[in-house]
Amino acid sequence: MRLDLDFADVINKLITLLEGLTGGDIFFVLKNNYVERHYYTKNGIWKKIHFIKQILKENKYRKLNHMLKEYPVYYPFLLKGNYCYIIPIIIKNSLKGYTFIVREKTREFKEQEIEVINNILSQAGVVIENSFLIEETHAMNFEIVKSLVKAIEAKDTYTKGHSQRVAAISNLIAKEMGFTPQTMKKIDMAAVLHDVGKIGISEKILNKVERLTEEEYNQIRKHPENGYEIVSQIKNMLQIAEIIKYHHEKWDGTGYPEKLEGEFIPIESRIISVADTFDAITSDRSYRKGASIEKAYEEIMINIGKQFDPFVVKNFLNIEREKIIKIIKI
Ligand SMILES: [Fe+2]
Known part of the structure; x- marks a missing residue:
């Protein structure tokens, strides 16, 4: 994966990759600054958020945190007719969020498959962090650019x-x-x-x-x-x-x-x-x-x-x- 992609692209590519690999629905929850960006970037992501919210609603979990407290990470578990798998996203030794993989009951997660998913996501933290830093620099540069343009137009x-x-x-x-x-x-x-x-x-x-x-x-x-x-x-x-x-x-x-x-x-x-x-x-x-x-x-x-x-x-x-x-x- 290239490192110069912007944040929305990186998330989208990761989701597509994991979807193709697992045949499940993928959904990221990223802490702090990441959350808003993640929720509002692309339509596809919205659908997945909606999907997971539906599952949570059906299970009377009002907040995701409840689910994270009750279910283990790194161990697939059954939730109302769906298999769920939660993987933490660690960036620079600190927990930045979680990836959720959800798919039907008939398709259990195999050990080998879990290994591949974990491998991909251990790299994902680095890629997400890089794309975020690049995005931040772009946003900062854009502010400089806007003030420069204002200065020319004033003259x-x-x-x-x-x-x-x-x-x-x-x-x-x-x-x-x-x-x-x-x-x-x-x-x-x-x-x-x-x-x-x-x-x-x-x-x-x-x-x-x-x-x-x-x-x-x-x-x-x-x-x-x-x-x-x-x-x-x-x-x-x-x-x-x-x-x-x-x-x-x-x-x-x-x-x-x-x-x-x-x-x-x-x-x-x-x-x-x-x-x-x-x-x-x-x-x-x-x-x-x-x-x-x-x-x-x-x-x-x-x-x-x-x-x-x-x-x-x-x-x-x-x-x-x-x-x-x-x-x-x-
Ligand atoms: Fe010119």
């Missing part, structure tokens, strides 16, 4: 909402391209932060109505690298920082900062580039009014193979226009 009134729209369009493209939820999360965060490097540019330049001088223009062109510098300081965000660094590169190698070409540009940056341009064309700026959606589509198509990766654009064009229009109107 540059015309780009207010731009980052969110770029993230939403990038998300649709990534989904169309069939990326995993992990990659989609990465794209989402990079898209929200893509212009964070503008923090270092003066408000006068950002909101200037007149034509920019060459010096001012050069300052603006530095924002992808500035963004990289800022985001790469945050723990575990180096990859996000790299996506940000290359969001102004062009497929034909004429972009900046490094003039990367074609597939040398990270795919996530190529996706954000299409979403960014599309939204920039349709939104109002200090020096002009936003153009129509038709005009934006036209611009994207004209630049296939020049500014944009043809495959990314192909996927972008596959998305229903209604969905894109809904985002643009936010």
Whole structure:
């Protein structure tokens, strides 16, 4: 099992694995912080909670703790026509919760089977702990990210909402391209932060109505690298920082900062580039009014193979226009 999965994924994978192995219903109760996350993540988990609650109700146990007090762990026992097996989850030598396996009376737990289940669950504690730590870091990073975005938006009134729209369009493209939820999360965060490097540019330049001088223009062109510098300081965000660094590169190698070409540009940056341009064309700026959606589509198509990766654009064009229009109107 990979260790970079998020918490809900880990629980879900463990449940699927144990279900397949035992043919029973699996259900986790995890103490403290884990409980809420566990209960509310996926529909499948809800059903299992409901199922176990039903059993407990039928047996007049109002709380799970009663069941845990009366029945032994590591020994299968019969409970109202079902076989139950309770295994504690130990993380760093402390008890963090329990796994319940429930199945029909006709299917007794065999010794060998119990051994395999115990083996899997002895590893599960480590995996759950790791995924939880990763999730915590993500949550913390997300808070930092949100405050960074607020800081940019406070300076540059015309780009207010731009980052969110770029993230939403990038998300649709990534989904169309069939990326995993992990990659989609990465794209989402990079898209929200893509212009964070503008923090270092003066408000006068950002909101200037007149034509920019060459010096001012050069300052603006530095924002992808500035963004990289800022985001790469945050723990575990180096990859996000790299996506940000290359969001102004062009497929034909004429972009900046490094003039990367074609597939040398990270795919996530190529996706954000299409979403960014599309939204920039349709939104109002200090020096002009936003153009129509038709005009934006036209611009994207004209630049296939020049500014944009043809495959990314192909996927972008596959998305229903209604969905894109809904985002643009936010
Ligand atoms: Fe940008």
